[in-house]
Amino acid sequence: MVNLLDPSNVITRMFNAGKYEEMYQYCLKMIEKIPNDMVALQNISLSLIYLKKYQEAITYCDKVLEIKKSDTFALKNKIYSLENLKQYEKVIELCQEILSFNPNDVWALNSMGLSLNELDRHEEALACYEKSLKIDPNDVTALMNKAISLSHLKNYEESIKYYDRAQHVDPSIKEIPIAKSRLFEKLKMPDEAFLAAQGVLNKDMEKIITSAKENKCTVFHQFCQNEFEEYDSK
Known part of the structure; x- marks a missing residue:
């Protein structure tokens, strides 16, 4: 039987209902009792992202990473926040950190490629998407962004091919x-x-x-x- 009062279940219900401020306040009360409660810290950062308070979200991601340096959820939340703050060099560093312990993380490869695109480093971005597509040839994000990178490099014929592959998927x-x-x-x-x-x-x-x-x-x-x-x- 599901325990409806279990904090994880309470947080999930709030998240699914889009009650991000309530979720944030609920998790704050949790860390008042247990300052290092990972569930609470993770979900505070998540709620702050949905509330578009990205700098604050990073603060709580860092609290999680102090406890567990390789926490992928916290690293990805921090990357998402940094993307919204247009801090692309920092995004690249964190993506490289994720890839250092999981070279096949397609999400990190694609996020790194997107930041490289934002910095007009399209050749380097292409390398990220190519690695993603070796892992998953039907990854639409990689196909689309490889097409965009090729277009920036004025390789229009190849760009069309990758758009077409994405359209097929x-x-x-x-x-x-x-x-x-x-x-x-x-x-x-x-x-x-x-x-x-x-x-x-x-x-x-x-x-x-x-x-x-x-x-x-x-x-x-x-x-x-x-x-x-x-x-x-x-």
Whole structure:
């Protein structure tokens, strides 16, 4: 039977209800009784993050890290706070710390890459995303941010490929069709730019373009015809 009065359960209910101020006050009372209560300290930092009090959150993350230097939860909360404070060099240091005891932490690799991007160190950021993708080839965060890094480096063709891979994994990401379309425009490929904007995957573009040539019509007309036929078949 679940103990509803157990502090962890009380905190979870407050968090799920979005009652971050109440959660913060509840945890403060816990550390009045036991100053080194890890559950309370961790959740004070978490509540402060949701209250957008990032500098205060870091203070409590540091209290946890004084007790347990390698506490991943505290390190990640501190990284998130530092990102919001735009202290990217410090983020990189902490990500390296996590990776020193867990080289396969994809979250740390991606966070490090994002901070390197913010510092215009896009080549170094690419290396982080490449490591992430070796661990998980379908990691959408790494795929998206590798595409962004490649775009910054003006490697538009490769950037499109990684946007397309991300779109294949998660077609619901609305930013991808627009980003792909703009890159095709930079490459002076208007037909592909149009199709990308409609959410067409790269592998399907050539079929539509070829059909348009065979039918002696525009790509726009062919796309509309295909859409009509698909709708009519349902």
